[in-house]
Amino acid sequence: QKEVEQNSGPLSVPEGAIASLNCTYSDRGSQSFFWYRQYSGKSPELIMSIYSNGDKEDGRFTAQLNKASQYVSLLIRDSQPSDSATYLCAVKEGDRDDKIIFGKGTRLHILP
Amino acid sequence: NAGVMQNPRHLVRRRGQEARLRCSPMKGHSHVYWYRQLPEEGLKFMVYLQKENIIDESGMPKERFSAEFPKEGPSILRIQQVVRGDSAAYFCASSPPDGTQYFGPGTRLTVL
Numbered sequence: 524q525k526e527v528e529q530n531s532g533p534l535s536v537p538e539g540a541i542a543s544l545n546c547t548y549s550d551r552g553s554q555s556f557f558w559y560r561q562y563s564g565k566s567p568e569l570i571m572s573i574y575s576n577g578d579k580e581d582g583r584f585t586a587q588l589n590k591a592s593q594y595v596s597l598l599i600r601d602s603q604p605s606d607s608a609t610y611l612c613a614v615k616e617g618d619r620d621d622k623i624i625f626g627k628g629t630r631l632h633i634l635p
Numbered sequence: 636n637a638g639v640m641q642n643p644r645h646l647v648r649r650r651g652q653e654a655r656l657r658c659s660p661m662k663g664h665s666h667v668y669w670y671r672q673l674p675e676e677g678l679k680f681m682v683y684l685q686k687e688n689i690i691d692e693s694g695m696p697k698e699r700f701s702a703e704f705p706k707e708g709p710s711i712l713r714i715q716q717v718v719r720g721d722s723a724a725y726f727c728a729s730s731p732p733d734g735t736q737y738f739g740p741g742t743r744l745t746v747l
Binding site: 555557559565566567568569572611613615622623624625626627628 | 668670676677678680683691726728733734735736737738739740741
């Protein structure tokens with residue numbers, strides 16, 4: 524059973540600090556990794572995708588991937604109250620299948 | 636380029652009635668996915684379709700639920716003889732061949 528694990532939280536971070544969200548996955552053959560943000564009552568919104576080991580930066584967001592450790596993370600710098608949401612980690616099963624496995628999400632709460 | 640469209644946004648049905656949820660993928664996307672989400676829970680994969688083909692329906696309940704993605708027109712998720720436990724948010728996502736999924740706004744189904 525392929526799995527994507529996230530700490531459900533809530534993770535509370537002071538405004539202006541760095542929020543660090545972590546995710547592990549079980550399928551060593553996974554090739555594509557995604558972070559989605561979901562506000563309460565809304566649909567998931569794609570924030571970042573990452574495909575190779577290392578860091579990928581986009582504005583205040585940095586995704587980090589370590590395939591050897593089967594670990595992917597999302598850093599949010601200069602956290603804002605508007606970043607308060609549930610963050611979903613998603614992993615694409617290997618190269619030959621378009622199915623994505625979602626984690627259950629981590630609730631992030633930015634404290635004003 | 637319009638995003639993924641879902642309708643209706645809210646649907647109320649009485650027990651025993653049928654619910655039909657529609658999803659129009661983004662232009663150029665040929666892959667459609669349906670998910671169910673209960674309040675305060677994660678996304679649960681239901682079915683993955685390409686035009687006129689069901690690729691993976693491992694998340695679909697064996698009875699009362701069906702999905703299609705015809706050559707012309709939107710994808711349809713059909714729930715027959717709805718029960719209260721079917722009340723949930725149903726999200727559709729579409730993707731190009733690379734598998735990156737983009738979500739529609741969802742349909743909130745309430746079964747009275």
